Amino acid sequence: MAKFTEEERKERKRKSSQAYAERNKEKIRIARNTKEAKEKRRLYTIEYNKSNKEKMRKYEAERYQNNPDRKIQNAKWVKENPETIKVIAKRYRNKNKEKCNAMTTAWANKNRQRQRATSKAYRLGNLDKYAAYAMNRAALKKNAIPEWLINCPLEKKRLHQIYLLSNLFQKADGIPRHVDHMWPLNDGGPHWSGNLQVLTAMENTKKSYKVCPIIKKQIQLNLEEARVL
Numbered sequence: 001m002a003k004f005t006e007e008e009r010k011e012r013k014r015k016s017s018q019a020y021a022e023r024n025k026e027k028i029r030i031a032r033n034t035k036e037a038k039e040k041r042r043l044y045t046i047e048y049n050k051s052n053k054e055k056m057r058k059y060e061a062e063r064y065q066n067n068p069d070r071k072i073q074n075a076k077w078v079k080e081n082p083e084t085i086k087v088i089a090k091r092y093r094n095k096n097k098e099k100c101n102a103m104t105t106a107w108a109n110k111n112r113q114r115q116r117a118t119s120k121a122y123r124l125g126n127l128d129k130y131a132a133y134a135m136n137r138a139a140l141k142k143n144a145i146p147e148w149l150i151n152c153p154l155e156k157k158r159l160h161q162i163y164l165l166s167n168l169f170q171k172a173d174g175i176p177r178h179v180d181h182m183w184p185l186n187d188g189g190p191h192w193s194g195n196l197q198v199l200t201a202m203e204n205t206k207k208s209y210k211v212c213p214i215i216k217k218q219i220q221l222n223l224e225e226a227r228v229l
Helices: 006-023 025-032 035-051 053-065 068-080 082-095 097-110 112-125 127-144 153-173 201-207 213-228
Strands: 177-181 196-200
Touching: 006 025, 025 035, 035 053, 053 068, 068 082, 082 097, 097 112, 097 201, 112 127, 153 177, 153 196, 177 201, 196 201
Parallel strands: none
Antiparallel strands: 177 196
């Protein structure tokens, strides 16, 4: 009996598989579309991509270069599926918070002029939105002033000095500054000089509405002490 070479065995196996697939198209189609089969393929794809990151990146890059229409198709899909894009982006950010924050910070540091121009253009194109936000923010601040500090001249002076200090810092080095409520107003924090700090715009954006429970407790104690005094 003649022995087959490795290449011949592979070719015979390929032809045999191809012939089987031709004879059992419907059977294979039904088997591939079961819930279990789809889940198995999904898990296998995830595991394969993890184990072959460089190979898959190279494959996708070559595929992209060899298909000039792919860029147009991708752009069209993105335009037609904005909600899906938002969900995917949010899921990615939640899984890679530190990486995304580092990338955002690095980009902002390299493109300060571009970032400012973009922000300015957005504000000018959304004046109504910003006016409504400013009104809501002003109302929130007004309602968050402790009752015993309303119309207090000393407290007004302290608030003015903090906002003035923020402007002076910004003029000195050109880095945008925000006056931040350590215990956010949206979380019930007071609009009080003892709850304010000056942060760069980037630091404040990164902080968002988060607050350390220890800081929150300390501000509550400080506010009570100030009221007694």
